[in-house]
Amino acid sequence: MGFSAGLRTPFFTVLFILTGFFLYTKIAGPIPFSVNSITTTKTDVFAVSGTGEVAVVPDTARVNLGITVTQSTVAGAQSQANGVINQVTKDLKALGIDEKKIKTVNYSVNPTYDFSGGTQRIRDYNVNATLEVEITPIDKVNDAIDKATAAGANTIGNIQFTVNEEKQKELQRQARKEAIDEAKEKAEELASDAGMNLGKIINVSESSGGSPIMFDRALPFAMEEKESTQVSPGETTITVSITLTYEVR
Numbered sequence: 191m192g193f194s195a196g197l198r199t200p201f202f203t204v205l206f207i208l209t210g211f212f213l214y215t216k217i218a219g220p221i222p223f224s225v226n227s228i229t230t231t232k233t234d235v236f237a238v239s240g241t242g243e244v245a246v247v248p249d250t251a252r253v254n255l256g257i258t259v260t261q262s263t264v265a266g267a268q269s270q271a272n273g274v275i276n277q278v279t280k281d282l283k284a285l286g287i288d289e290k291k292i293k294t295v296n297y298s299v300n301p302t303y304d305f306s307g308g309t310q311r312i313r314d315y316n317v318n319a320t321l322e323v324e325i326t327p328i329d330k331v332n333d334a335i336d337k338a339t340a341a342g343a344n345t346i347g348n349i350q351f352t353v354n355e356e357k358q359k360e361l362q363r364q365a366r367k368e369a370i371d372e373a374k375e376k377a378e379e380l381a382s383d384a385g386m387n388l389g390k391i392i393n394v395s396e397s398s399g400g401s402p403i404m405f406d407r408a409l410p411f412a413m414e415e416k417e418s419t420q421v422s423p424g425e426t427t428i429t430v431s432i433t434l435t436y437e438v439r
Contacts, residue, residue, distance in 0.1 A: 234438040236388060238377040241431045242368030244361045248351035248423040251331040254295065255338040256320035256345040264299055267317040274342035275319050281337040282323060285330055296320035320345070326354065328423055335419040351423040361428045362398060369396075369432035377436060389437030397431045 257274040261267035279292055297319045304313040325331050328351065335346055353361065381388045 235392065235435050236377065236381065236386065236438050237393075237433055237435045238373050238380060239431060239433045240369040240371070240373030240376060241429065242365035242370075242372065243430075244365045244368075244428045245425055246353055246357075246361055246428060247425055248353055249326065249328055249357065250352050250354050251325040251328050251423065252322060252348070252350040252352070253325065253331060253335065253346065254320050254322050254348045255335070255343045256296070256318065256347075257343050258345055259317045260302075260314050261317075262314050264315045264317075267315045268299065271317040271319045275321065277341040278321060278338045278343055281341055282334055285333055285337065287323065287325060287330070287334065291324040291326075293322055294319065295322040322348075331423075332419040332421055335421070339419075349421065351426065353426075358428065362430060365428050365430040366396065366432065369430045370434070373432050373434045377434060381436075387439040389439045391434050392437055393433075393435035395433045395435075398429065 255278055257271050257278075259267045259271045259274075261270060275294075279289070282292055283289055298317070300316045300318075301312045302314055302316060304311050323334060325334055331349075339346070352358070377388060
């Protein structure tokens with residue numbers, strides 16, 4: 191009995207406190223509390239750029255081979271243009287160029303008008319057909335152009351020299367590594383000279399250059415007087431620029 195009486199007072203005290211807390215929250219609402227959140231933003235940054243370049247001799251050529259025909263009828267113009275395009279395709283395949291690398295990029299039929307006498311009438315029709323041809327190995331490009339013009343192609347243009355996709359990716363990786371190394375070295379030198387302590391890299395951006403060598407022009411030919419084509423790919427450069435952004439401690 192003495193033990194039970196000793197526990198009775200703390201029990202009623204706890205019960206009283208809990209009951210009072212319950213009634214307070216019912217009347218006054220939940221007891222408010224707050225969490226202080228502190229967000230810090232690192233605003234001191236340092237950016238530096240580096241460039242990597244890799245020179246390469248192109249191994250792939252792309253060239254547009256086309257025919258422009260003018261006839262008094264649509265059928266006549268289309269027949270002549272189609273005949274030339276079919277013969278060009280046949281001759282290119284005979285050179286070992288895969289048919290998948292030969293595609294039509296333009297085929298158009300347009301009337302020309304005669305406005306003499308105060309009236310409008312169709313004088314004739316122009317048909318333009320153009321093939322884009324990817325040529326590998328590159329030493330076939332001169333023969334391809336000669337074959338095409340011999341078959342009747344009368345517009346040659348947009349000649350590009352580049353490297354195949356797989357090799358281009360490999361060279362871009364090489365140029366990228368050189369650009370990153372140059373940027374890091376430059377960052378360390380500049381930070382040291384300026385008395386800054388560099389933190390971690392927080393951003394990397396890249397831009398690529400080194401467009402294919404291009405001869406963006408149309409070349410007319412007088413077939414009976416034309417000499418053999420002499421086009422040289424030369425050398426092109428693949429360029430990658432990298433910008434590294436550091437935290438400054």
